[in-house]
Amino acid sequence: MTSKVKPIAKDMGIERRREDQPEERLMGRVIACDGGYATVAALASEASDDASSFWSIGRLISIAVGQNRVVGMVYKLNAADARWEDQQFNTIHAEIELVGEIRSSDSGELEFSRGIATYPPLGSVAHRIRSKDLMAVHLRHENRSMVIGTLSQDEQIPATVDIDNMLSRHFAIVGTTGTGKSTALALLMRKCLEVHPELRIMLFDPHNEFSTAFPDKANVLTADTLELPFWLFQHDEFAEVIFRGREGVQEEVDALRELIPEARARFGAKQANGSKLVRRSVDAGNISADTPLPYRMTDLFAIIEDEIGQLEGRHDRTVLKSLKTRLEALVNDPRYRFMFSARTVDDNMADVMGTLFRIPLNDRPITCLQLAGVPSEVVNSVISVLCRMAFDLAMWSNGTCGVLVVCEEAHRYVPQDPRLGFGPTRHSIARIAKEGRKYGVHLGVVTQRPGELDPTILSQCSTIFSLRLANDLDQEIIRSAISDSSASTISFLSSIGNREAIAFGEGIPTPMRMKFEELKTEFLPGSPIYDMPEHLEGHAPQVNLGSIISRMRGNHIRDDNRADGQAA
Ligand SMILES: Nc1ncnc2c1ncn2[C@@H]1O[C@H](COP(=O)(O)OP(=O)(O)O)[C@@H](O)[C@H]1O
Ligand SMILES: [Mg+2]
Incomplete structure (x- = not known):
């Protein structure tokens, strides 16, 4: 069927028709x-x-x-x-x-x-x-409506989305690779910020492609610049980093759960003594393995050593030794420097959260977290920690610090198969999906495989932009997401063009087939890493193997620091 659209006469309302046509x-x-x-x-x-x-x-x-x-x-x-x-x-x-x-x-x-x-x-x-x-x-005249493109049916008619409705009930962008999801996301994020300049956005960027999309609005964090102290991790998140889902380590996990509160209490006590301030007494009973209070790894190691040295210890010695070995390996692994880099442990939670969640905004409301350089086995924990912190921040601020959390490739973190993925990540994203609305935490998910995304997450996304979907199962999922009466609307999901979408749900006046407006070239998402510099085009680029190996060994961070005059 043709989808050729003939522009309607500028003087709207007048049908143009050739005189000779019956x-x-x-x-x-x-x-x-x-x-x-x-x-x-x-x-x-x-x-x-x-x-x-x-x-x-x-x-x-x-x-x-x-x-x-x-x-x-x-x-x-x-x-x-x-x-x-x-x-x-x-x-x-x-x-x-x-x-x-x-x-x-x-x-x-x-x-x-x-x-x-x-x-x-x-x-x-x-x-x-x-x-x-x-x-x-x-064009229903709602005050927060934003134009995001045009109707496929008539390019003279703007396609609009009600930003507040879209945000408060979460949104999803789905579509086969290359159809324009990332670009649509960049476009929608810009529109959200136009309406809500005070909105903070935490963007998980698994392909490191969004730094080019927001040169003016994003604070880009890479594996090298991310700082997420280990003591901010809750017990199960930290355990995921240490044990990576291994079997047969339950005793070590349990020992860790008991020892971390002691390390936290020890640090708190030292702080209180050292500063000679009259502080609320640090009561180990009030501290759990999840309390976001700092502790030192050296204290944790010392506590483990003490335990090992005791005749009637609570834990098996081999278990404790194994745990200590694992922890030491982790602390010394350059890939985990973002957790252990701080030379001194301070209670810098305010700085860390301030950077991550843009408080103050400093004209850069987006945190773009490039995940391509983060070890894949740790990505889950990082996302879990950040989603949890986003929720807690909004909750404890009584909704004054609203955050939009955006997950590209969401099916990786919250897969449909409950055996895959990581429980705490699933939990913290689901919490935003289910309860975020109360506190102004919004979720945006992007995926090329809606069929592989946890259906409970997708079902909480009340506005859906579906670009072309090739897979039958994926089409079926989207078809069942749209209300019964509109199911036929998307019977043609497999055949729409690039940049075109079927949009429906809370934020959309009526299900529509639309084309996203063109995003300026300078704001297109893209992968800067693989972009060939112009002068090199056609030539084999120079490879500096020495510097690559140095990066692999994690030495570049130290080098960078030295250059900044803050050598360890
Ligand atoms: N709204 C748009 N404006 C301009 N170019 C677009 C738009 N949507 C898609 N494109 C083009 O299509 C390419 C692929 O889009 P992209 O968003 O990366 O797709 P996906 O994320 O679905 O793989 C982009 O690099 C861009 O050149
Ligand atoms: Mg993409």
């Missing part, structure tokens, strides 16, 4: 109606004909019913007797899903409402929707 060609008549759906019989000539191209999948049409117009979307087309004669008019049957009704108010304004008061009687005339009506459907 009226019939632009019209059809209702021959069946069953409440939600109608069938329209119409005459059409070749598919390339402008006049007939409005009988095309995904188009809105209108049916005159008294003073009102019932609006419907074409979702299926048949030649009436399964034949097509060239050079003639053929009868076609268009299956229409009824999406709402347009009424003129007393003041003469057009009002669109979902739901239909009067159904079209048989024989009612169906015709191309007027531009004014299309405007009325898509």
Whole structure:
């Protein structure tokens, strides 16, 4: 079917029609109606004909019913007797899903409402929707509506999204690789910031591609610059880093759970003595393995050593020795420097959170966390910690520090298969999805495989932008996400073009097929690492193996620090 769109005359509301074309060609008549759906019989000539191209999948049409117009979307087309004669008019049957009704108010304004008061009687005339009506459907005058593109049906008509609704009930962008998800995300994030300059955004960027998209708005953190002290990790998050889901380490996990509170208490006590301040007494009983109070690894090691030296220790010596060996390996592993880099352990939680969550904003409301350089076995824990902190920050600030958490490639962190992924990550993202609304924590998920994403997460995303989906299962998932009455709207999900999307849900006036507006080249997401400098194009780039090996060994961080004059 053609999807060629002919721009409608600038003077909206006036149908442009060639004088010599019979009226019939632009019209059809209702021959069946069953409440939600109608069938329209119409005459059409070749598919390339402008006049007939409005009988095309995904188009809105209108049916005159008294003073009102019932609006419907074409979702299926048949030649009436399964034949097509060239050079003639053929009868076609268009299956229409009824999406709402347009009424003129007393003041003469057009009002669109979902739901239909009067159904079209048989024989009612169906015709191309007027531009004014299309405007009325898509431009409901809500104050926070933002234009994000144009309707595929009529490029003169803006496609809008209600940012507040979209944020508060979470959103998802799905689509096959290369269809424009990341670009759409960058576009939506910009629109959100236009409406809410005070919004903080935590973006998980698994391909390191968004630093180019927000040169003006993002504070980019890499594996080298991320600072996430180990003592901010809760017990199960820390255990994931140490044991990486290994079996048969339960005794070590349990020992760690008992020893960490002691290390926290020891550090707290030293702090209180050292500063000679009258402090709230540090009571080990109030401290759990999850309390975000600092501790020193040296204290933890000393406590483990003490335990090992005791005759009647609580834990098996081999267990403790094994635990200590693992911890030492971790602390010395350059890839985990972001957790253990601080030369002295301070209670710098305010600095860490301030940097991560942009307090103050400093004109850069986005934290773009590049995850490509973070060891994959630790990405889960990092995301778990950050999502939990985002939620806690919003909750303990009584909603004054709202955060939008955006997960690209979300199916990696919250996979559909409960055996995969990491429990605490799933839990902290699910908590945002389920309860975030109360505190102003919003979730945006992006995935090319909605079928592999935890369905409970997707079901909490009330606004969905579905770009092209090739996989049947994925299409089925999205089809079931849209309300029953609109399911036919997305029957053509496999065939839409790049940058095009079917958008539906809370933030969207009515399910629509739309094309995202063009994002300026300088703000396109892209991978700066693999971009060949212009002068090298066509030439093999110089490879400095020495510096690569140095990076692999983690020496570059020390070098950088020295250059900054802050050598250890
Ligand atoms: N809204 C848009 N404006 C401009 N270019 C776009 C837009 N959407 C997609 N593109 C182009 O398509 C390419 C692929 O888009 P991308 O967002 O990376 O897809 P995905 O994330 O789905 O793999 C981009 O590099 C860009 O050139
Ligand atoms: Mg992408």
